Amino acid sequence: xxxxxxxxxxxxxxxxxxxxxxxxxxxxxxxxxxxxxxxxxxxxxxxxxxxxxxxxxxxxxxxxxxxxxxxxxxxxxxxxxxxxxxxxxxxxxxxxxxxxxxxxxxxxxxxxxxxxxxxxxxxxxxxxxxxxxxxxxxxxxxxxxxxxxxxxxxxxxxxxxxxxxxxxxxxxxxxxxxxxxxxxxxxxxxxxxxxxxxxxxxxxxxxxxxxxxxxxxxxxxxxxxxxxxxxxxxxxxxxxxxxxxxxxxxxxxxxxxxxxxxxxxxxxxxxxxxxxxxxxxxxxxxxxxxxxxxxxxxxxxxxxxxxxxxxxxxxxxxxxxxxxxxxxxxxxxxxxxxxxxxxxxxxxxxxxxxxxxxxxxxxxxxxxxxxxxxxxxxxxxxxxxxxx
Numbered sequence: 001x002x003x004x005x006x007x008x009x010x011x012x013x014x015x016x017x018x019x020x021x022x023x024x025x026x027x028x029x030x031x032x033x034x035x036x037x038x039x040x041x042x043x044x045x046x047x048x049x050x051x052x053x054x055x056x057x058x059x060x061x062x063x064x065x066x067x068x069x070x071x072x073x074x075x076x077x078x079x080x081x082x083x084x085x086x087x088x089x090x091x092x093x094x095x096x097x098x099x100x101x102x103x104x105x106x107x108x109x110x111x112x113x114x115x116x117x118x119x120x121x122x123x124x125x126x127x128x129x130x131x132x133x134x135x136x137x138x139x140x141x142x143x144x145x146x147x148x149x150x151x152x153x154x155x156x157x158x159x160x161x162x163x164x165x166x167x168x169x170x171x172x173x174x175x176x177x178x179x180x181x182x183x184x185x186x187x188x189x190x191x192x193x194x195x196x197x198x199x200x201x202x203x204x205x206x207x208x209x210x211x212x213x214x215x216x217x218x219x220x221x222x223x224x225x226x227x228x229x230x231x232x233x234x235x236x237x238x239x240x241x242x243x244x245x246x247x248x249x250x251x252x253x254x255x256x257x258x259x260x261x262x263x264x265x266x267x268x269x270x271x272x273x274x275x276x277x278x279x280x281x282x283x284x285x286x287x288x289x290x291x292x293x294x295x296x297x298x299x300x301x302x303x304x305x306x307x308x309x310x311x312x313x314x315x316x317x318x319x320x321x322x323x324x325x326x327x328x329x330x331x332x333x334x335x336x337x338x339x340x341x342x343x344x345x346x347x348x349x350x351x352x353x354x355x356x357x358x359x360x361x362x363x364x365x366x367x368x369x370x371x372x373x374x375x376x377x378x379x380x381x382x383x384x385x386x387x388x
Contacts, residue, residue: 045365052083054158078107159190185237
């Protein structure tokens with residue numbers, strides 16, 4: 001019998017079917033299991049390879065773009081640009097990308113290596129500055145076409161068709177909670193919809209920076225986590241799908257004082273979300289202590305604080321988790337993956353999640369962050385090493 005050839009026709013056939021692996025050595029105190037979906041093992045090492053392919057392929061099928069004629073244009077913080085760049089190179093498209101100037105050197109170099117044309121914008125102008133520059137380029141580019149990851153339905157569609165089914169199959173249908181960072185919202189929307197259709201009780205939890213926590217009612221602003229927290233609510237994001245949005249913060253904004261053996265509590269600097277504003281009597285008893293109210297995930301009891309479910313994660317914690325994943329799990333990932341891991345670990349420590357399976361998406365490979373704050377200490381060490 002003739003064996004089927006396992007050689008891919010081209011690089012696009014290598015996209016998807018990424019592996020999953022349990023976290024084993026960074027989960028002290030967890031009562032739930034955590035399995036990471038390694039989008040770090042895509043052809044160009046990020047989850048955005050999927051939408052790079054899907055947006056170009058969908059536009060081709062609709063007759064909107066033609067290789068060798070159409071000039072593709074896209075605003076990006078980096079990984080989507082890279083996902084588009086390697087596919088544009090393989091298919092014969094000219095590609096123009098617009099990025100904020102603060103993105104890592106690796107991002108800039110990779111897109112240039114694939115032959116893309118790159119423009120940088122002033123970070124002070126925010127995401128609107130990126131959009132304005134993109135529109136300016138479109139107006140001056142014959143046969144230009146913006147793929148528009150923030151509004152393009154083929155973004156969540158590819159995750160509904162591939163990422164969600166892969167998670168369902170990989171977990172044997174046993175996944176209880178999905179955790180993913182929110183940039184365009186395509187990953188969590190597409191995969192989340194598929195998983196909830198399979199099992200409506202599955203929880204979908206997103207992550208955004210506290211400094212740009214627009215999904216939690218905050219204002220857009222600069223932050224340290226590249227790839228999430230665009231400062232807008234993207235049109236492709238289905239906010240009704242989200243059961244919870246955890247915030248990643250550069251500084252810990254939560255302080256709690258327990259006075260008089262728990263009979264009086266002062267809450268300082270609590271950032272209330274639109275889902276949590278006010279006091280909500282819930283009349284529940286736990287360990288012979290009556291819950292009198294719940295504020296910002298903090299359950300208050302007569303007799304003390306018995307339950308604390310923090311929603312905020314510091315950027316330092318995200319960076320530390322990314323480092324620990326390399327040192328203890330052998331997984332080299334970026335800062336947003338560290339934030340995702342931190343969020344998944346917090347969820348895995350909640351008593352109500354005991355025995356559950358949490359799937360967390362690690363969106364990109366750590367080598368893309370070598371020039372970032374993530375690797376400051378070892379980069380300085382490596383640069384100053386001398387031969388014997």
